[in-house]
Amino acid sequence: MVQKIAEYIATHPQQLAEQIAAHIGISLFALFVAALIGIPCGCLAAKLQKGEAVITAPFEMLRVVPSLAVLILLIPIMGTGVPPAVTALMILAVPPVLLNTIVGFRTIPDFMIESARGIGMTESELFWRVKIPCALPMILAGLRTALVEVVASTTLAAKIGAGGLGEIIFTGLGLYRMDLLVLGGGLVAILSLASGWVFDILTRRMLRYKYV
Amino acid sequence: MPIIQYDNVCKKFDNSGRLAVDHVSAQIEKGEFITILGSSGCGKTTLLKLTNRLYDPDEGKVLVDGENIANVDPVALRRRLGYVIQQVGLFPHMTIRDNITVIPQLMKWDKKRMDERADELLTLVGLAPSEYRDRYPHQLSGGQQQRVGLARALVLDPEILLMDEPFGAIDAITRLNLQNEFMKIQEGLGKTILFVTHDINEAFKLGSRVMVMNEGKLLQFDTPAEIVKNPADSFVRSLIEAARSQEEFWENVR
Numbered sequence: 001m002v003q004k005i006a007e008y009i010a011t012h013p014q015q016l017a018e019q020i021a022a023h024i025g026i027s028l029f030a031l032f033v034a035a036l037i038g039i040p041c042g043c044l045a046a047k048l049q050k051g052e053a054v055i056t057a058p059f060e061m062l063r064v065v066p067s068l069a070v071l072i073l074l075i076p077i078m079g080t081g082v083p084p085a086v087t088a089l090m091i092l093a094v095p096p097v098l099l100n101t102i103v104g105f106r107t108i109p110d111f112m113i114e115s116a117r118g119i120g121m122t123e124s125e126l127f128w129r130v131k132i133p134c135a136l137p138m139i140l141a142g143l144r145t146a147l148v149e150v151v152a153s154t155t156l157a158a159k160i161g162a163g164g165l166g167e168i169i170f171t172g173l174g175l176y177r178m179d180l181l182v183l184g185g186g187l188v189a190i191l192s193l194a195s196g197w198v199f200d201i202l203t204r205r206m207l208r209y210k211y212v
Numbered sequence: 213m214p215i216i217q218y219d220n221v222c223k224k225f226d227n228s229g230r231l232a233v234d235h236v237s238a239q240i241e242k243g244e245f246i247t248i249l250g251s252s253g254c255g256k257t258t259l260l261k262l263t264n265r266l267y268d269p270d271e272g273k274v275l276v277d278g279e280n281i282a283n284v285d286p287v288a289l290r291r292r293l294g295y296v297i298q299q300v301g302l303f304p305h306m307t308i309r310d311n312i313t314v315i316p317q318l319m320k321w322d323k324k325r326m327d328e329r330a331d332e333l334l335t336l337v338g339l340a341p342s343e344y345r346d347r348y349p350h351q352l353s354g355g356q357q358q359r360v361g362l363a364r365a366l367v368l369d370p371e372i373l374l375m376d377e378p379f380g381a382i383d384a385i386t387r388l389n390l391q392n393e394f395m396k397i398q399e400g401l402g403k404t405i406l407f408v409t410h411d412i413n414e415a416f417k418l419g420s421r422v423m424v425m426n427e428g429k430l431l432q433f434d435t436p437a438e439i440v441k442n443p444a445d446s447f448v449r450s451l452i453e454a455a456r457s458q459e460e461f462w463e464n465v466r
Contacts, residue, residue: 120287
């Protein structure tokens with residue numbers, strides 16, 4: 001088996017590299033879109049005292065639909081390829097980002113905001129200089145959760161022709177090739193763990209003040 | 213002209229049946245060190261926050277430098293008034309220097325001027341600039357953080373300092389040091405200070421005049437000696453008796 005896997009890697013280096021690149025690309029793009037939706041919606045929801053559920057409920061309901069079903073449902077609307085794949089993954093990634101953003105803003109101590117206002121910050125200065133940085137650790141934790149989940153789930157993108165490491169796995173399933181399943185699954189697992197690891201390094205950089 | 217004037221000021225919170233600040237009138241002259249004494253819920257913090265428009269009064273008015281602050285932009289007003297709170301509220305993601313100069317940064321002071329100001333203030337509050345300026349708040353003790361809080365409040369050289377139990381969360385020994393040092397700093401600066409506390413000893417030790425508050429009302433506003441000699445009512449009397457009885461304990465032990 002190990003020999004077979006090594007053989008496959010040796011004979012398909014170009015193809016493997018492309019699949020890994022596509023996998024990473026789709027994942028990051030989905031995470032980016034999720035951040036673009038989840039963080040502003042989280043800011044807004046944290047501000048609303050009672051209407052929070054209005055924002056969180058739709059995303060949480062969508063999250064319950066299995067990604068595979070979402071992909072199939074999207075075909076009539078978006079066709080195949082990258083756009084529906086990113087949409088399905090984005091649905092997966094928004095809730096952790098959204099909920100963590102809300103918690104991040106909600107857990108800023110009142111006295112922190114009071115002292116910022118008290119020394120004479122305007123509301124927008126307060127938001128950018130104090131609230132965002134104070135909520136950032138939680139927001140980043142949400143992004144990390146989403147990233148690891150998305151990298152693992154991007155496997156499904158191959159199902160509708162968006163590429164990625166799912167191609168190897170689905171080929172393996174079709175041909176009963178255990179070596180391809182192990183190779184594809186293993187690479188997805190490694191990629192998923194590595195993405196979390198890289199994200200942790202970036203987080204430590206951004207939150208350097210916590211580690212001095 | 214008084215530097216701060218409260219004119220029949222009332223404040224009511226929605227969730228409360230009574231006034232948090234109940235028809236308070238008082239005049240504070242430039243350079244006075246005023247302590248506001250009362251137990252929790254007496255309205256002392258509310259009165260302080262009415263002074264820098266963190267709250268606005270429901271009735272009456274507050275004048276700073278003879279000007280009704282209802283007509284002054286809150287941000288501009290707050291930059292004229294230093295503000296220090298018990299929890300300090302230093303920003304965890306900024307160095308000590310950035311915490312001190314955060315408002316000057318927003319006002320686009322040049323870098324050199326800000327660095328010099330930060331060092332000057334750190335020295336004033338008794339922290340060696342070279343050692344502390346690049347640290348983060350969590351690397352400092354509570355007492356040191358409050359020193360930085362004071363430095364931050366002083367950065368724009370405000371005429372008036374509002375302080376809300378600044379030494380309330382600090383251990384007894386450090387608190388005593390801070391009180392003594394702060395009195396010395398104040399002698400040099402000659403600011404007008406409003407200092408909220410629930411500690412009668414602190415109030416009488418620091419204040420040139422003391423406001424005694426209870427249930428939103430200003431019961432007495434006079435020098436410590438005069439309050440002790442002629443307490444305005446039974447509440448003030450019981451407050452003094454409580455402090456005396458503590459004193460007795462120490463006398464008896466001796």
